[in-house]
Amino acid sequence: MTTYQLEVIENTAKKDKPAQDQIPFGQTFTDHMYIMEYQTDKGWHEPKIVPYGPISLDPAAMIFHYGQTVFEGMKAYHTEDGRVLLFRPEKNFERLNLSSERLSIPPIDEDLALEHLKQLIKLEKDWVPKTPGTSLYIRPYIISTDANLAVGPSSTYKYMVILSPVGSYFPGGLQPVVIHVEDKFTRAVKGGTGMAKTAGNYSSGYQAQANAKKEGNADVLWLDGVEKRYIEEVGSMNIFFKIDGEVFTPELNGSILKGITRMSIIELLNSWGIPVTEKRMAIDELYEAYQAGKVEEVFGTGTAAVISPVGELNWQGQKMIINNHEIGELSQKLYDTITGIQTGKVEDTLDWTVEIN
Amino acid sequence: MTTYQLEVIENTAKKDKPAQDQIPFGQTFTDHMYIMEYQTDKGWHEPKIVPYGPISLDPAAMIFHYGQTVFEGMKAYHTEDGRVLLFRPEKNFERLNLSSERLSIPPIDEDLALEHLKQLIKLEKDWVPKTPGTSLYIRPYIISTDANLAVGPSSTYKYMVILSPVGSYFPGGLQPVVIHVEDKFTRAVKGGTGMAKTAGNYSSGYQAQANAKKEGNADVLWLDGVEKRYIEEVGSMNIFFKIDGEVFTPELNGSILKGITRMSIIELLNSWGIPVTEKRMAIDELYEAYQAGKVEEVFGTGTAAVISPVGELNWQGQKMIINNHEIGELSQKLYDTITGIQTGKVEDTLDWTVEIN
Numbered sequence: 284m285t286t287y288q289l290e291v292i293e294n295t296a297k298k299d300k301p302a303q304d305q306i307p308f309g310q311t312f313t314d315h316m317y318i319m320e321y322q323t324d325k326g327w328h329e330p331k332i333v334p335y336g337p338i339s340l341d342p343a344a345m346i347f348h349y350g351q352t353v354f355e356g357m358k359a360y361h362t363e364d365g366r367v368l369l370f371r372p373e374k375n376f377e378r379l380n381l382s383s384e385r386l387s388i389p390p391i392d393e394d395l396a397l398e399h400l401k402q403l404i405k406l407e408k409d410w411v412p413k414t415p416g417t418s419l420y421i422r423p424y425i426i427s428t429d430a431n432l433a434v435g436p437s438s439t440y441k442y443m444v445i446l447s448p449v450g451s452y453f454p455g456g457l458q459p460v461v462i463h464v465e466d467k468f469t470r471a472v473k474g475g476t477g478m479a480k481t482a483g484n485y486s487s488g489y490q491a492q493a494n495a496k497k498e499g500n501a502d503v504l505w506l507d508g509v510e511k512r513y514i515e516e517v518g519s520m521n522i523f524f525k526i527d528g529e530v531f532t533p534e535l536n537g538s539i540l541k542g543i544t545r546m547s548i549i550e551l552l553n554s555w556g557i558p559v560t561e562k563r564m565a566i567d568e569l570y571e572a573y574q575a576g577k578v579e580e581v582f583g584t585g586t587a588a589v590i591s592p593v594g595e596l597n598w599q600g601q602k603m604i605i606n607n608h609e610i611g612e613l614s615q616k617l618y619d620t621i622t623g624i625q626t627g628k629v630e631d632t633l634d635w636t637v638e639i640n
Numbered sequence: 641m642t643t644y645q646l647e648v649i650e651n652t653a654k655k656d657k658p659a660q661d662q663i664p665f666g667q668t669f670t671d672h673m674y675i676m677e678y679q680t681d682k683g684w685h686e687p688k689i690v691p692y693g694p695i696s697l698d699p700a701a702m703i704f705h706y707g708q709t710v711f712e713g714m715k716a717y718h719t720e721d722g723r724v725l726l727f728r729p730e731k732n733f734e735r736l737n738l739s740s741e742r743l744s745i746p747p748i749d750e751d752l753a754l755e756h757l758k759q760l761i762k763l764e765k766d767w768v769p770k771t772p773g774t775s776l777y778i779r780p781y782i783i784s785t786d787a788n789l790a791v792g793p794s795s796t797y798k799y800m801v802i803l804s805p806v807g808s809y810f811p812g813g814l815q816p817v818v819i820h821v822e823d824k825f826t827r828a829v830k831g832g833t834g835m836a837k838t839a840g841n842y843s844s845g846y847q848a849q850a851n852a853k854k855e856g857n858a859d860v861l862w863l864d865g866v867e868k869r870y871i872e873e874v875g876s877m878n879i880f881f882k883i884d885g886e887v888f889t890p891e892l893n894g895s896i897l898k899g900i901t902r903m904s905i906i907e908l909l910n911s912w913g914i915p916v917t918e919k920r921m922a923i924d925e926l927y928e929a930y931q932a933g934k935v936e937e938v939f940g941t942g943t944a945a946v947i948s949p950v951g952e953l954n955w956q957g958q959k960m961i962i963n964n965h966e967i968g969e970l971s972q973k974l975y976d977t978i979t980g981i982q983t984g985k986v987e988d989t990l991d992w993t994v995e996i997n
Binding site for chain 2: 307308309310312316335336337338339340341342343346347348349350351352354384385386387420422424426427430431432433434435436443445447467468469470471472473474475476481482483484485486487488489490492493508509511518519
């Protein structure tokens, strides 16, 4: 690990903490944030924890013009016995560097990033909410900051971490959602940036999502950009299917995000003796299986919701009602187990959690 | 036109202007910038010209996370008789709104934007360089500013314009460039954001461009994202071919940017009685035409270089040497005519220029 002196400037004007039961996602931030700077000749340097507050950038800063940026999303959980746990954070920093590689951003030291994240969360421990279903959302991100309109990689960057307490994703318990299968707009394509967590992948979906919502859908299921036939992800989550007793998920093909919840579900199911088949999955074949009465459960997986059961898929005017709009047994068991491990209620036999001491 | 009171706060600490012959692209900015704010309940409001300087944003501002942003690029030129001309600026604002539509950003009033741009440039008239080949580069852009990590359109935006004096793109006159035909990475695909000028489209090309440069190429020619067969654009320019006496350019298919120089070249050639065929163009068919000795000229078109002759195309290990690495007659004539119109040396029979009074 590269050694750096972490400077901590404590916030003397602490904010009031929000009520824990109904915190809207991603709008409340803690008292501190983390910043580390990059410069070609110095590398990553000057790591600091400072009071949360506005950052000042030149209007020509590259982030505003050419989108050279990557991010991560993870959570810290309070256990009933007062500990604070992270869930596989090393996987997030690994993926951050993979995203950075695709966007020509210099890698960060993953061990250092985790060490400094722990220090930040330790300082903000009181911000980790305790009500069931709540957590502290963690957003690490890197932005390109050269004041330069020439198209090309920046020579300066800021790596930052901000923290946001978040309420339960499904306040009344898991809720199956209605999903539109998108066959006009494209999220990503082979050779593009689909496997990277980078800003441009998200806003490019807004138009499709708005159209889907107008028709009563909660989100969209993206198909591949080439044939508009193969299933990729739902919204910003990965997707799983239980068909005729077997579990399937689209294989990582370069345009699908390598979800950490996705990976954990595959490992967990394997540990239960349930194999998961990762393969190219055609939407028309799914529809055939549906018509044959074989589609038993469908669920999205991601950091925000952990498991999001899908109750209905709308594809080219055809409706697939999944498990009578009810939560499947497997979906519920996976949700209970993963959230249980995350919050210390279920034994962490797979060694996934990292405690903040 | 909606009426707004434009507030002007003059910069009292004016900067020195750079020497005009060797200004690097996009690194020097003028004394003032333009900002207009958007808020859902107010619409676009508070247009202001203020001293050029840093902007302050919440670290959770959506621009840093989800890439909801669009931009434009255009230029102002000094004529020999001391006038300042814009080149088809109304087309840029039209395209800005098209880009915004794709990115779910509220449209701006195009007439108002042009009127305010004129006032900004009038104030910065001394910053428009006079040396042949130089100009004042204009960068209008919109960024999403809600401090909110929920994925979705922002409710607040900033529309800004910054200005940068730029030197001659080819200081020694036009220079044919060597281009790599990219068959691994993808810039854009049908249903994606390729037709929009949005940040994510640019940084997604850095890795391919870096690989191409390592092998001695100046830039890449993008192929379609589906078959990796059909020609799209070169770098961030459109591309034209003169084959066996005829002029061709890839048709606008939803993943190619609708270039204003591209449009102007088609109109100019038509006005000369030279038809331009817009069609889907396969790289293997281009190679066949090359082997038959029929590829006479290739050139990129864009605001930065106007015309960029291509001297060599490298595709899957095969070299296509175009016109013996020399500037084609048509490329030179188009360059001379368009830059002539832009700088008032050639009569503007097509009514393209807009004078700043």
